Amino acid sequence: MTRLRILLADDHPVVLAGIRALVEGEPDMQVVAAAVNGAEAIRLADLQCPDVAVLDMSMPDVNGAEVADRIGRRCQQCRIVMLTVHDDRAYVRRLLEVGVAGYVLKRSAPAELVRAIRTAAGGGLYLDPAIAALAVGRAAPRSLPSAAAEVADLTERETAVLRLTAAGHGNKAIALALGIAVKTVEAHKANGMDRLGFHSRVELVRYAASRGWLEPL
Missing domain, CATH: 1.10.10.10 (Winged helix-like DNA-binding domain superfamily/Winged helix DNA-binding domain)
Known part of the structure; x- marks a missing residue:
């Protein structure tokens, strides 16, 4: 089986370790790189060109939206999934504008992240059910x-x-x-x-x- 190659980035070591354990527990996924800040995530994406990058929104040096934008421009086959505590409309809209393929809240069940990774890798767009209405709510x-x-x-x-x-x-x-x-x-x-x-x-x-x-x- 060809496994999905995943890049992880989060500035909290405990969170990063937990995400890594979750992803590596899936038979169709492997973590090829893990970063503790935005600059390192961009560098590792250049080296590894992963299938999916799972990024924390609030990293101290380069924020997640900027990291997503840079990785998307430099490694266009890489799909971006954001993992964040932010659930307000401004964050959702900004990330959709830079082309992310998944948006998952950290408070959601781990299965949501796994589902987001698979959906993004398959060419779809995954929005955490808790915030989906903010992005695709009823329009005029x-x-x-x-x-x-x-x-x-x-x-x-x-x-x-x-x-x-x-x-x-x-x-x-x-x-x-x-x-x-x-x-x-x-x-x-x-x-x-x-x-x-x-x-x-x-x-x-x-x-x-x-x-x-x-x-x-």
Whole structure:
């Protein structure tokens, strides 16, 4: 069995040890690196290019959102899962904007983290049930087009690009998956967002959740 290669980062040694024990207890996962701060997490991600990075949000040197953004830019096949104590809307929205694929609260059951890792690795987006409503809660009716409008306005390729974008994939990864150029991905994304009247990834994620797009392809 090919195991998922996991990078962990948390500045609390006891927490880090607990997460490591949890992950290594899963037969389909292995911890390839563990960091105690954000800078070390970025360095180790460059060296290991893991399948999934599980990051603490509140690290003292480089915060989790910045670490997630840097790792996502430098190792685009790596999917990011944030493990945090923060459950307010601002944190959720910020992390969705930088493209994280999972958001799990530290107070949740350990099974939530394992589920988030597998969902992220499979191409989906996992939000802890305790905070999911903050990101994909009911939107104003005029901000979400009807299913009929979606079918009429979005091409099949625009739909594919937007679905992959909502799930946290970068332009290069989408281009590789669909067999098209990065510039073509950018054009489809811009056209699709324009047709739907969206201006941010948060709006797209909310819509994707309402359409059932966030399950792995």
